[in-house]
Amino acid sequence: TWPRLYALVLFCHAIIIALFYLLTKMYS
Amino acid sequence: MHLLDWLIMLGTLLGIVAYGIWKTRNVNNVRSYLLGDKDLPWWTIGLSIMATQASAITFLSTPGQAYEDGMRFAQFYFGMPIAMVILAIFFLPIYYRLNVYTAYEYLEGRFDLKTRSLTAIFFLLQRGMAAGITIYAPAIILSSILEIPLLFTNLFIGVIVIVYTMLGGTKAVSVTQKQQMIVILTGMFAAAIILVFKLPKDVGFGDAVAVAGKMGKLNVVDFEFNLNERYNFWSGILGGTFLFLSYFGTDQSQVQRYLSGKSLSESRLGLLFNGLIKVPMQFLVLFVGILVFVFYQFVQPPLHFNQANVKVVESSEYAADYQALEAQHSEIYQLKETEIRNLITAINAEDEIAITSHQSTIQGLLDQDIQVRKEAKEVIKQANPDLETQDDDYVFISFVMKYLPIGMVGLILAVIFSAAMSSTASELNALATTTIVDLYRRSISPEQSDQHYLFMSKLMTVLWGILALSFAMVAPLADNLIEFVNIIGSLFYGTILGVFLVAFFMKQVNGRAVFWAAICGELMIVFIFWLTRFGYLDLAYLWLNLIGCILVMLYAGFFNFLNKKLG
Known part of the structure; x- marks a missing residue:
């Protein structure tokens, strides 16, 4: 359970960074 | 400022403090005073950790930073969720298994008393000074904006914090932080929404974002690897991870927050919650700064914000x-x-x-x-x-005072005072705990009664509070004091983390080797800092944490090898 939760947290974080990158690219 | 704003601000702040004092009126032993009753659920722990980290300067400076420099600062927090996962896997189980009061207590069992005392003193040095700045930095801005003497804003923040932290200990800090964090998040969300409605009728939200982007303000992610660039993806992921590992794993003002959790699982969830929420929260605060920037493209901004x-x-x-x-x-x-x-x-x-x-x-x-x-x-x-x-810190607050509706001004000021109080309370609480547990009860006056240590813990909270307040009072007399205190922080963090990582992962290293590794590592970091200070080396300060940590681990391995060779 815990490793799956850790993986989920890091996966969500990667999604957030990807969205930020998309924002940077779309509006620059 | 309107009477209603004063009422909202004072009502919010004093209401939270009164609630904290009432909730902790039965604290009557030293364990309960320093660790709460170990009954906090994960979401209170998460909010408490966030409230400790977010000081008033977070809400004053960050929007101003976005106004001037765009969103790059968000990258500073990219390492945080990684650090939270590492802490949940390696640090927390050890702290819980050994049932410690402080992080440094663990080091005596693993190494020896002098290593424990050295790291505790490093912590007291840097955090003792930082507590003064946590009070002073917002006090000087608020005194200028509210047009009241600096002495009053310093005392208003300092005295209230000392009173409720002294009376209720760790639990008072945590229960007030939960309320303070709710006020902070509500205030910042409300500010963002009102800002969107403040834009001209013919400029929609999409137009505002497009304008900010075309003017170079939406630079959230930069993948270019550049060692002397302060904020990019790599300094955030690598340097940031080590900084946050050190801050959340070995700084007692944070360790004490999650040690008062109901169980290991609740504390782990609290840390993970913090790791996930912090980056979007910083994004929100920075985005408020971007909205202020766009607003001032259609309403003439002042030439100077102070x-x-x-x-x-x-x-x-x-x-x-x-x-x-x-x-x-x-x-x-x-x-x-x-x-x-x-x-x-x-x-x-x-x-x-x-x-x-x-x-x-x-x-x-x-x-x-x-x-x-x-x-x-x-x-x-x-x-x-x-x-x-420098008027960056005045960009957001001067906008609030001039353009936000009556009532909202009081709420935003409550946000800033709440953030100042919540950070200071954690610091005083941790300083008192470390002084009593790691120095006084361990080396100076062991074998006293529980009531004696409870009294001494309260006395230490007051003494550290008075010291922080005195530091805030003399701060205007010293040049570049804030920068000095921040530098002190980044000089010690890497070394302390190095000691803990040696403890966890280099099982063969003993106390003598790690003690001298910490001393040599710290001297090297001061030397590297000196090189960057005088222009011989171009290195962003975030990297000092990583270098300090690696140096301590290398020295520890080397000294241990010498120890064995020389018998």
């Missing part, structure tokens, strides 16, 4: 020079607003050639405006050389 400075220059012999600069600033603003409206039309028409043309014209006007603002700062300096002319 009105107290403007009053000084306007009543000096340099008033005419300043007025000439204001006229230039106004002229640039008119041209820029017209160009920005043309840019929005071009964006909506998807006319790439026109977009590029308007973009370069706007950039030229922005550069001119930056030059005029710089000259204004020089004129202010001529009027009074002692004035601080």
